[in-house]
Amino acid sequence: MSGAALRFSLPRWRVTRWLVDAGPDVPSEIRTALIGSLFGTLPIFAGGVLNSVAVSFLIAWRIPTLPFQLWCAFEVLCCVVRLLVLSSARSRAERGLSTPTDIYLLLGVAWASGIGAGTFLSLTSGDWVVGALACLSAAAMVGGICFRNFGAPRMVGVMIALTLGPCCLAAPFVDQPIMLVTFMQIPFYLFSMTVAAYKLNAMLISTMRAERENAFHARHDMLTGLSNRAGLSRAFSTRFAAAPEGRRLALIYLDLDGFKIVNDSYGHMAGDALLQLVAERLRALVRNADTAARIGGDEFVVLSEQTERAQLQKLGDRLVREISKPYELDSGHHIAIGASVGIALAPDHGTDLAALMNAADAALYEAKSRGKALCVIAGQNALIEGGSAGPGLQRLH
Known part of the structure; x- marks a missing residue:
């Protein structure tokens, strides 16, 4: 993890603490390491930013109406602000200062909401090319969401729901009854991916506990608990x-x-x-x-x-x-x-x-x-x- 060498602040707001809650009895040191993982994997972050901006721009260019133009503007603004906050957070972490973790987490949720809103607009536009492009982009983003945010499985579930959930919401407005299958498909996908994220997170925490215990035993006397x-x-x-x-x-x-x-x-x-x-x-x-x-x-x-x-x-x-x-x-x-x-x-x-x-x-x-x-x-x-x-x-x- 590229963020593992830096120490990012734990979230302070109730909603962000809930989003990244790692479960009971998780030491503060491990919680901090998990938060650091959310700031890592920069290539995936950059790829997601470029993809969402490019897709929204192309769709707004193909259908130059106000809703799509607003969506494109939101994507550009959200991604620019996310990059600025990420850069500021890494810079402050390098200097040992507190980091804007709460804002960074909420911007990630907002970005997922933007992708979901764009998918809804695209599916209800009646343009199958635009709908296919938006759905493909949303599905691709889910992989990055899962891989980049494995340290916060609850946040993974929320972001997947915001990204793909609008496909279900758009299904009744599409003149294709077959689209109603999304009411079964996407909730099942959301459930399975969230469960997988929780299992991966549990394995990660278990591994981190073992690493810290091994490091402790390597430097401490087993009988007295003092340093060796x-x-x-x-x-x-x-x-x-x-x-x-x-x-x-x-x-x-x-x-x-x-x-x-x-x-x-x-x-x-x-x-x-x-x-x-x-x-x-x-x-x-x-x-x-x-x-x-x-x-x-x-x-x-x-x-x-x-x-x-x-x-x-x-x-x-x-x-x-x-x-x-x-x-x-x-x-x-x-x-x-x-x-x-x-x-x-x-x-x-x-x-x-x-x-x-x-x-x-x-x-x-x-x-x-x-x-x-x-x-x-x-x-x-x-x-x-x-x-x-x-x-x-x-x-x-």
Whole structure:
């Protein structure tokens, strides 16, 4: 879908929301993607515009009466306005601004109404050439309507009804009783195409859900729901690697103390339950803008744009203190563990994730070597510890 890379606004008006309703329990992200699909497939859009204008012009030229001339003028005006609104919507979407989605949707319905009105006029004109040309054009437009608007099956049904429905309305005014078959033919066609549009839409939504779930699982830890290594790498690339100039970032490396004893004493199920509780505390302790990740075993990482050293030390000490509080598992066991933290800063200790991880790991090792339950921040040429100063360390102020 050509519109998939751009983000178009969801409709705000009641009638347009009804037209594109994707059904219950559809996430907003998928609804936005479906709206984007309505702005795509530009070759089909251009083909429809050229066809409807050309057909209305030729018929108005063959039967130069006021009704046909008004129809031709409406087709030209509607198509020009649709092109302008589409161009404006794409331009605004590229700049991250709100788009005129409601107007665009209603213009599509108006265009279908114009084709239907022209078909009615042509069939009742008594000119079989004009009637055949108008009906052929309307039938051709239905294919484009279905393919272009598959993201909104209700809108597909409305547009088909407006495009072909006038064939039924014109049948009683045509001196050909055989045309009355359209009262059976077109409603059946409308029903079958609308059902097909709903089925295609359901398949599309199911596929989009699966894609998003797969993408989520690819970047998140299945046990805790935190980001995994891939998610951490993506977050780092988004926040720092893409624009390192003037950007600062902190990598907080947390490791649990005594976790192996829990697994050995209570079993791996208890260990998994404990990791889930740790993850819950970690989420509550970091800011919403921070990225918390579990990178394996009992190791956790937080990416934070909070980079002032005194604040980082307070955060690290708080993580150590809160994570080390006792836990009660569903099994009734009360478990106490500890935590040690090492912190590195970008760009001070590197501008890539591997360098930061190495620096934070070295700080974490220093924290554990000094008795655990400490937070240590890597310095430029030495490590800076929040606890007691020692060789190669200095107290952080």
